Amino acid sequence: MNILELNAVESGYHKRLNVLKAVSLKVEQGQCVAILGSNGAGKSTLLKTIMGLIDDEPRKGEIIAFGKAIQNKSTEEIARSGIAYVVEGRGMFPELTVFESLQLGAFHRKDKAGIKNDLDKIYEVFPRLAERPKQLCGTMSGGEQQMLAIARAMMSAPKLMMLDEPSLGLAPLLVQDIFQTIKSINSSGTGVLLVEQNATQALKIADYGYVLESGRIVLEGTAQELRENENVRELYLGVSEAKTDKRIFVKRQRRWN
Amino acid sequence: MSQLIQVIASGLAIGSIYALIALGIVLLYRTTSILNFAHGEFGLFGTFMAFTFFNSLKLPYPLSFLLSLLAAALLGGIISILLVKPARASFNIGLAILLAALAYGLGVNLIISAAIGIAIAVVSYIFLEQPNRNPSELGLLILTLGVNLFLQGFYSLSFGSDNKILPSIVSNTSIKFAGASVSLGSIFTSLMGLVIMLLLWLLLNHSKIGLAMRALAQREDVAKAMGIPVRLVSFATWATSAALAGAAALLLAPSTLLSPSLLLDPVSKGFVAAVIGGMNSLPGAIVGGYILGLLELFVGVYISNELKASLAFIIVILVLILKPHGLLGKPEIKRV
Numbered sequence: 244m245n246i247l248e249l250n251a252v253e254s255g256y257h258k259r260l261n262v263l264k265a266v267s268l269k270v271e272q273g274q275c276v277a278i279l280g281s282n283g284a285g286k287s288t289l290l291k292t293i294m295g296l297i298d299d300e301p302r303k304g305e306i307i308a309f310g311k312a313i314q315n316k317s318t319e320e321i322a323r324s325g326i327a328y329v330v331e332g333r334g335m336f337p338e339l340t341v342f343e344s345l346q347l348g349a350f351h352r353k354d355k356a357g358i359k360n361d362l363d364k365i366y367e368v369f370p371r372l373a374e375r376p377k378q379l380c381g382t383m384s385g386g387e388q389q390m391l392a393i394a395r396a397m398m399s400a401p402k403l404m405m406l407d408e409p410s411l412g413l414a415p416l417l418v419q420d421i422f423q424t425i426k427s428i429n430s431s432g433t434g435v436l437l438v439e440q441n442a443t444q445a446l447k448i449a450d451y452g453y454v455l456e457s458g459r460i461v462l463e464g465t466a467q468e469l470r471e472n473e474n475v476r477e478l479y480l481g482v483s484e485a486k487t488d489k490r491i492f493v494k495r496q497r498r499w500n
Numbered sequence: 501m502s503q504l505i506q507v508i509a510s511g512l513a514i515g516s517i518y519a520l521i522a523l524g525i526v527l528l529y530r531t532t533s534i535l536n537f538a539h540g541e542f543g544l545f546g547t548f549m550a551f552t553f554f555n556s557l558k559l560p561y562p563l564s565f566l567l568s569l570l571a572a573a574l575l576g577g578i579i580s581i582l583l584v585k586p587a588r589a590s591f592n593i594g595l596a597i598l599l600a601a602l603a604y605g606l607g608v609n610l611i612i613s614a615a616i617g618i619a620i621a622v623v624s625y626i627f628l629e630q631p632n633r634n635p636s637e638l639g640l641l642i643l644t645l646g647v648n649l650f651l652q653g654f655y656s657l658s659f660g661s662d663n664k665i666l667p668s669i670v671s672n673t674s675i676k677f678a679g680a681s682v683s684l685g686s687i688f689t690s691l692m693g694l695v696i697m698l699l700l701w702l703l704l705n706h707s708k709i710g711l712a713m714r715a716l717a718q719r720e721d722v723a724k725a726m727g728i729p730v731r732l733v734s735f736a737t738w739a740t741s742a743a744l745a746g747a748a749a750l751l752l753a754p755s756t757l758l759s760p761s762l763l764l765d766p767v768s769k770g771f772v773a774a775v776i777g778g779m780n781s782l783p784g785a786i787v788g789g790y791i792l793g794l795l796e797l798f799v800g801v802y803i804s805n806e807l808k809a810s811l812a813f814i815i816v817i818l819v820l821i822l823k824p825h826g827l828l829g830k831p832e833i834k835r836v
Contacts, residue, residue: 322727
């Protein structure tokens with residue numbers, strides 16, 4: 244069963260700028276899907292469009308989450324339906340404490356016992372957060388903030404978690420930690436839609452992947468297929484077979500099909 | 501010595517009124533980034549309702565006090581529905597009211613003017629929707645100015661512009677303290693000010709809606725993505741802000757006369773207090789209010805009464821030169 248499905252979605256800004264061009268993708272139950280793409284490919288726009296954060300978008304196409312069309316719903320309804328969104332740059336509330344941020348994550352939940360239970364579980368996963376529930380979020384380090392951003396999203400008990408560049412600005416070891424956490428969230432049954440420039444890490448934990456370029460899906464396949472694809476290797480994984488060949492002076496044309 | 505105590509007591513009383521007004525302005529500015537020029541009019545609504553409840557309906561004083569606070573809060577909330585983004589309706593309603601008022605001014609029958617207004621609202625809603633979908637912050641500021649003018653006209657029309665007397669909740673006596681006579685009214689005002697600040701602190705720090713208000717003030721987009729009901733929170737913020745204005749007006753009204761221009765001076769002082777404290781800091785608003793109230797009294801009594809009027813603006817200039825973000829404010833960093 245698909246928990247998220249996009250059919251030929253077109254989106255952009257101010258009714259003029261067209262960023263996404265007929266994007267179709269799907270996330271199956273319990274799947275971890277990665278979207279790769281360089282800067283300006285439209286990755287963040289894609290997540291914002293799904294979340295309903297851009298007014299009057301998507302202009303075309305349909306977005307189906309958990310069997311219901313959500314393209315015309317408000318952000319609040321979409322969040323309540325079970326989609327959590329970890330924004331790019333962590334989106335901290337600098338003047339709220341760690342505990343308050345986590346409470347805010349569970350804002351629309353009513354089951355007090357469930358919230359308490361989840362909070363304990365999260366403190367177990369992130370002992371750093373358990374140590375300092377009273378610390379202001381703005382004073383934490385980048386890695387701690389990213390952990391809090393993920394923990395906050397977990398507090399809403401989502402069925403699908405969307406993450407925008409969780410590795411942004413983190414040291415390589417921390418990046419591995421974060422991706423391990425995402426993997427474990429995924430294996431507990433939550434679907435994950437991961438937008439990432441760090442293709443190496445993303446393809447390690449993902450089941451399926453899409454390559455987004457200039458607003459179009461140019462390639463899709465299982466993580467294994469993508470890892471072996473020549474173009475992906477060269478452009479996103481930084482492994483170049485052509486480098487040793489001195490006779491090629493012209494930059495090799497990218498051809499996806 | 502006795503004079504000093506009297507000055508401090510009166511300074512604290514007037515300071516707490518300034519602080520309450522400044523708190524309302526800052527609370528709204530932090531959460532919705534709207535500078536509300538209709539703030540005083542919300543407060544006035546409270547006093548006029550209290551006057552009506554007390555004089556015409558003969559309700560007991562504390563009850564009319566509470567009911568009028570509620571009325572002010574409700575008015576603030578309703579205005580928020582018109583102004584919250586996307587403020588599609590507000591522009592059209594504003595235009596309609598303007599044209600209806602124009603027609604009325606030209607001598608057209610009241611009912612026909614109202615009909616013209618409604619027709620204009622409907623027509624403009626259909627045809628003028630696009631350009632004002634997302635009004636800028638400046639646009640919203642101008643809209644609050646429009647609300648201000650509208651409400652002032654409304655009060656003059658329905659309550660009259662003559663002076664009325666709102667009795668004090670405490671008896672008009674003074675108590676002797678260390679040789680000084682301090683009026684019971686100013687002690688009551690100071691105490692009520694403290695109580696209301698405490699209530700606001702409890703609301704913001706120990707309630708779910710308060711948490712949402714603070715979150716919305718810091719990162720609106722993230723708060724939205726977390727499923728926080730932005731419209732509801734904004735309604736609550738406007739209502740709280742208006743209730744603060746109402747409380748300030750109700751505390752002020754007994755010591756002076758009730759008229760549509762009652763809050764003209766205190767609200768401008770409230771803005772000054774908010775700027776002194778830093779526009780985005782709630783403790784700053786309190787500090788600013790008390791500083792302004794006390795200094796005004798000190799300067800008025802010990803230096804010169806003429807200087808009192810311009811003192812507020814001298815303080816603002818000094819604070820802005822020395823600390824451009826106010827005493828407790830933080831520089832605002834915006835990603836563009």
